[in-house]
């Protein structure tokens with residue numbers, strides 16, 4: 001059954017971090033309006049209050065107003081509106097593409113985090129961070145199911161214990177059908193990300209979350225609630241039930257079966273009830289983070305290591321294949337790759353001027369000009385350059401790294 005943390009405000013450590021050298025990354029995911037941003041603001045304030053300021057990352061490119069200051073903000077690197085305009089995209093496509101562009105910089109973000117997680121000899125007074133808070137777009141699927149979301153999460157998890165905080169709007173989850181829908185969503189996120197998860201029942205100042213904890217730990221109580229909903233014809237229509245309380249509708253029997261299936265899933269979760277508005281349950285949340293960070297190290301890290309090794313091996317094989325293909329092409333005198341790739345523009349800090357996010361590679365890509373036999377480069381020279389490009393990931397956007405590094409150095413507290 002789901003582990004429900006018990007409140008222990010006075011005993012709670014200042015943060016959910018494990019070892020001081022390894023901060024815990026807390027990634028807040030939740031449906032639009034569930035209260036992610038308010039929750040982030042509350043845990044941020046809580047940690048500041050404990051003199052343990054977290055490192056905050058905002059991955060929502062479309063947010064217009066943020067109540068907390070982020071150390072790294074996707075909006076400083078990618079201009080979401082410009083992305084929509086240049087690629088003719090709608091809001092969700094714009095968010096997805098912005099995340100894709102930002103994902104090309106993830107290594108530098110992780111490097112920076114690693115630097116901040118270790119003592120800094122140049123600034124001995126600066127305490128290493130113990131918590132990394134990550135806010136994500138409300139369009140969960142855009143983050144969780146996209147390649148960039150996966151890259152961002154895997155990069156974080158490969159360096160730090162990483163925990164998903166799935167924020168739930170409790171008042172809007174109080175019927176058996178909405179509750180089950182939300183649990184299925186959480187289940188899909190758990191299996192997609194393969195990271196430890198905490199269910200954060202938010203807005204408990206409006207509706208107490210004890211019903212949810214009970215439904216997750218006591219199958220009979222969910223059955224009773226289901227029977228009541230059926231009696232009240234809560235599912236409606238033929239599909240929902242016959243309206244006479246017989247429970248013959250497919251909705252009722254589906255929810256019934258689902259609750260049995262999800263029993264195992266509940267066992268992997270911690271559940272906390274909070275009010276982001278009033279700050280209740282936050283100590284309990286950090287207790288759960290601590291538990292999940294330990295679980296991460298014990299259960300998830302070995303699996304991650306194995307997957308990483310597998311990926312490295314595949315990448316190496318892929319590189320070898322690409323290289324030999326290219327060499328074959330060269331031998332046949334075939335040359336030329338497109339230089340029309342768009343790339344992430346220079347990264348600016350929040351004080352910097354707004355600028356186009358995308359540019360074409362006209363000025364910077366002379367390296368891509370593969371000449372024919374008359375080219376000034378000889379074949380070995382080209383081979384060496386290709387090898388170097390492939391080793392380096394072949395990422396054209398590297399050109400923007402210098403300014404990104406500058407941004408990283410001048411990033412805000």
Ligand SMILES: Nc1nc2c(ncn2[C@@H]2O[C@H](COP(=O)(O)OP(=O)(O)OP(=O)(O)O)[C@@H](O)[C@H]2O)c(=O)[nH]1
Nearest residue numbers: 031032033034035036037038138202203275276277
């Ligand atoms: N009563 C109550 N309202 C809350 C609580 N947390 C958030 N809200 C309200 O819920 C609304 C949505 O909160 P946000 O924090 O913007 O939600 P979000 O998930 O970040 O929304 P998106 O950015 O659209 O994904 C706001 O009006 C908040 O004031 C809470 O604990 N109690």
